Amino acid sequence: MKFCALILAGGRSARMGKVKPLLPLPRKNAGPRSALATLACLYSSAGVRDVLVVSGFHAEAVEGAARALSLAVARNLRPERGMFSSVRVGLEAAPADCDGIFVHPADVPLVGGHTLKLLIEAASENFDAVLIPCHKGRPGHPPLLPAVFREAVLEHAGGGGLRAALAGLPGREVDTPDPFILEDMDRPEDYRRIERLARIGSVP
Numbered sequence: 001m002k003f004c005a006l007i008l009a010g011g012r013s014a015r016m017g018k019v020k021p022l023l024p025l026p027r028k029n030a031g032p033r034s035a036l037a038t039l040a041c042l043y044s045s046a047g048v049r050d051v052l053v054v055s056g057f058h059a060e061a062v063e064g065a066a067r068a069l070s071l072a073v074a075r076n077l078r079p080e081r082g083m084f085s086s087v088r089v090g091l092e093a094a095p096a097d098c099d100g101i102f103v104h105p106a107d108v109p110l111v112g113g114h115t116l117k118l119l120i121e122a123a124s125e126n127f128d129a130v131l132i133p134c135h136k137g138r139p140g141h142p143p144l145l146p147a148v149f150r151e152a153v154l155e156h157a158g159g160g161g162l163r164a165a166l167a168g169l170p171g172r173e174v175d176t177p178d179p180f181i182l183e184d185m186d187r188p189e190d191y192r193r194i195e196r197l198a199r200i201g202s203v204p
Contacts, residue, residue: 001124002050005043005102005142006090007071009036010056010079015187019058021106022065023191025198035109035185036062038198040069043102046116050098053106054090084161091150100127101150103162104142110180110197111141119144122174129170133181139173140181 009021024032036053043051053066056079063073074093076086087103094101100123104111119131123144131144145153149169156165185191
C-alpha cells in the first residue's frame with residue numbers, strides 16, 4: 001500500500017507570536033531542528049515518501065523551509081477560513097495513487113514513529129475505516145484516511161472542521177502507548193512544554 005502525508009502548516013500562529021512550523025525543537029544527543037523538519041524525518045523514517053506541506057499565512061517562509069527539506073507544497077489561498085480549508089487544499093493536491101492519507105497538523109510535532117507503524121499495520125490488515133490513534137482512550141493525531149473517503153471529506157460543508165467531517169465516516173481506534181499524539185502547541189507556554197518533552201525523546 002502507498003501512503004502520503006499532509007502537514008497542515010497554514011495557520012496564522014497568532015497566539016504563539018512566531019511561525020509554529022519553524023520553531024526549533026531540541027533533540028537528544030543532537031542539535032535542534034524545526035517542527036516541520038521533525039515531521040519530515042518522522043514520515044521519511046516510516047517509509048512515507050509523499051509528504052505535502054500546506055501553507056497559508058506565512059506562506060513564503062513555510063514553503064521555503066519545506067522545499068529545503070525536499071517536501072512538496074500546496075498553498076491555501078484562503079487560510080482565514082480555518083484549518084479545514086487547508087485540509088481541502090491538501091486532499092485536492094495529494095497524489096491520486098495514494099491508498100491512505102495521514103493528516104497531520106504541524107503543531108503536533110512529537111508523534112513517535114511507532115504510532116505511524118501501528119497505523120500502517122492496522123491499515124494493511126483492514127482499511128475500511130478512518131484510523132484514529134488513541135492514547136488511554138483519548139484520540140489524537142494523525143488520523144489515517146483511506147483514500148476512498150477523500151471525496152466524502154471534500155464534500156463536507158466545513159462546519160465543525162475535520163473532526164466533524166471524519167465523524168460521518170466509519171472510524172476505528174488504534175491504541176498507542178505514545179502520549180505525544182495529544183501534545184500540541186498553540187501558545188508560548190505550550191511550546192515550552194513541547195521543548196521539555198522533546199528532550200525526553202519518543203516513546204519506545
